[in-house]
Amino acid sequence: MSNIKKRLKAERRFKFYGQLGVFLSLLFVMLLMLKIFTTGSGAFFRTTIEADVFFDPNFMPVDKNSSDKEISRASFEALADSVVNNNFKDLNEDQFIKVREMFTRRFDYQLRDYFIDNKDDYKKTVKLKISASSDLDQIVKGNYPRNVPEKQRKINDYQLSILDELNKQERIGSTFNFWFFTNGDSRDPETAGIWGAIMGSFYALMVCLAFAFPIGLLASVYLEEYTKPGKITDLIEVNINNLAAVPSIVFGLLGLGMLIGVFNMPFQVPLVGGLTLGFMTLPTIIIACRSSLRAVPPSIRHGALALGATKTQTTFHHVVPLALPGTLTGTIIGMAQALGETAPLLMVGMVAFVMEIPGGPLDPATGLPSQIYLWSESAERGFIEKTSAGIMLLLLFLILMNLTAVLIRRKVEVKW
Known part of the structure; x- marks a missing residue:
């Protein structure tokens, strides 16, 4: 009986330690959020x-x-x-x-x-x-x-x-600070806005999506449906997994050396920033897409082939549509990760002071995380609340993107 009591006490202690760990984690997150929100709320109003x-x-x-x-x-x-x-x-x-x-x-x-x-x-x-x-x-x-x-x-x-x-x-x-949502950056804190950075991130993410999604999807389909197991395939898989773990600043160096240094693309524009983020997001999309393709039951493929469909028809008419929910989820999560990256944008110049609102991917721009970094480095006290307000908006976008990924998965996911 004594051994049973000791084991039960040990189990209760372990459960308590686990609950304590979860509580402390949530507490630290809540304190961080409270600090950011209390500091940044003033930026939404101006005297x-x-x-x-x-x-x-x-x-x-x-x-x-x-x-x-x-x-x-x-x-x-x-x-x-x-x-x-x-x-x-x-x-x-x-x-x-x-x-x-x-x-x-x-x-x-x-x-x-x-x-x-x-x-x-x-x-x-x-x-x-x-x-x-x-x-x-x-x-x-x-x-x-x-x-x-x-x-x-x-x-x-x-x-x-x-x-x-x-x-x-x-x-x-005091009045609501519409300038914060409609203006570009400024040397004066009272007139500095976030809209230019939002548009810069938007164009960069659109370029990233247009570049990474089709390439990632096609690469996943080829590796999962057409290649045969072998040393070359194993080498490719290892490299893809390694690329997913490479620090983001390395992709920034890749964009700086290849896109700007070799192809002479313009500096500090969303086109180069988006392609650089696309390099970083590509392994994440490939891994998520391959997992989704692997989850489709073999009976779907066998049934389509038995009815006379070709390998390509089976893949793109049956397998890929069924794997699309997981693929989209992985893509949105990869895009959310790209939205919060600063190091790659810093290397390709999307961290400069830009007052004008970019009108396209070829106009000079800065990204949302880069704008937050610039404000945090500014000496004026008024930029402190601007920095926290920018973090609030960035967190809002990240939460919405991850929430969208969860809703898509729950809405269209097929359970086998």
């Missing part, structure tokens, strides 16, 4: 300053009869300066500079964009919510302390007094 804007023709190079193209090319810097002078009276030169620094550097662009959509406000006064500078935004959000010495702050005491006065007048507000 605004309400100002009375008079579209004074004396400070505008265009009027309401100007075309949108003419307005978009015009400078509204003088109008922005006049707004500051009209809303903050009796400023000397130094005070004017300090107050102007409390607004975003793209103050004039914000006025220009508003005037394009509201030309009837020419020679009128309207109330606009102008975006605040990143330094002021961080003070308002509480991400930067006010009670430190003035020399250690980018916002000086005079600017803090102006901020307190604006708060009393209820002219400090």
